[in-house]
Amino acid sequence: MADKLKPTATQTEPAAQKEKSLARVQAVPWLIVILLIAAVAWLGWRAFLYQEEGDPVASAMLAFEKQNSLTVFSSRFEVVAESVDRRGVLGVDLLESRQAAVIPATVEYRLDLSQMDRDRFQWDDGSDTLTVILPQLKISRPNLDEGSQATFTEGAYVSRDASTDLARNNSQQAERKAALFAKNPQVLAMARNAAKEAVRQNLAIPLQVAGYEDISVNVRFDGESAAE
Template structure:
């Protein structure tokens, strides 16, 4: 038979055992230092990101200028053409010219001229951004035309005369070279050639801006390009 006192003692022992209690106030106190550390860490990370990686949103002009800074000078067009020059040399004896010994020389020589844009001098005022129409207007500086590169090694010569001395030949060639350079420079500034160079420049600038602006997250921006003193003209996509 079971001892009733043992049963009571067991019951009494059971009554003395209590479930462990959690103090919510203590838990909150212990969590506060860790919360402060997390907040401080997030603040430091945000400040570091803003200082070193963040760019002002919507600064499309800054993005465009950054793209130009990497280009500095851009060759937008080149023109290769042939120039014809002709010279006459008449030897003389004292005050008299000897027409019978007159010599002529014609030269057909290739010439190359390049048209460049100096992007390093562009300023923020050369860009205008319209957020409503998502249009970027760009004013370009004047084209720089390089001195003509006369390829005399590829020139073709035609000489006419009964007798052409060495001195006369040198004089004819020197005079033809000077003429070729002058005529090439004049041809390079022909209005039609300049119009072609400006059109090529506008297309090149749009292409050089389109990809960087898309990468920067501005999407399909309309770029209008014109030169100083010209009306803005939209460049076709």
């Protein structure tokens, strides 16, 4: 009787195969869900977290692409000019007048960005360092604020023509002095340092967008060594 109730091997094999097939069928939807989750996660990472590093030189050039020039420094100072006017008859000076003027002047220092071609950018991939070589600064013509000048005039009698000539001579003299002062080595050094810092600031965001957050930027002018 006991032998009749014991299942044979042929009776259990179909049942086992049926259970395996059912397990495969049930696993398929879960596998699809897992693959979909993985795909969504990858797409999200790609869209919001991943940043493909581009060409740092191209990114740097893009920062200057739409700018023809960049004013990097402005210097305002006062210059003193003094003129003398003599007027007379038949070569004899009868009237002499003198005028001194203190005239405020402003000079701007600009970078010509139209010269910033690819040769002025050097990238060192080993140290993540971008070197930028700038053209020499251009100094604007002095802007004299003659409306704010202080004048001191001497003379027994100063005619209108004499006053006009004194003012004109002082203006010309003040412009020459202001242009000379603008080339003072100390003032030029301040303008150069301001230019270098302005370039670094202009490059910061484009380089970060390109994926270079820890990049080092070295800026120097034509003729300067790397150590300067």
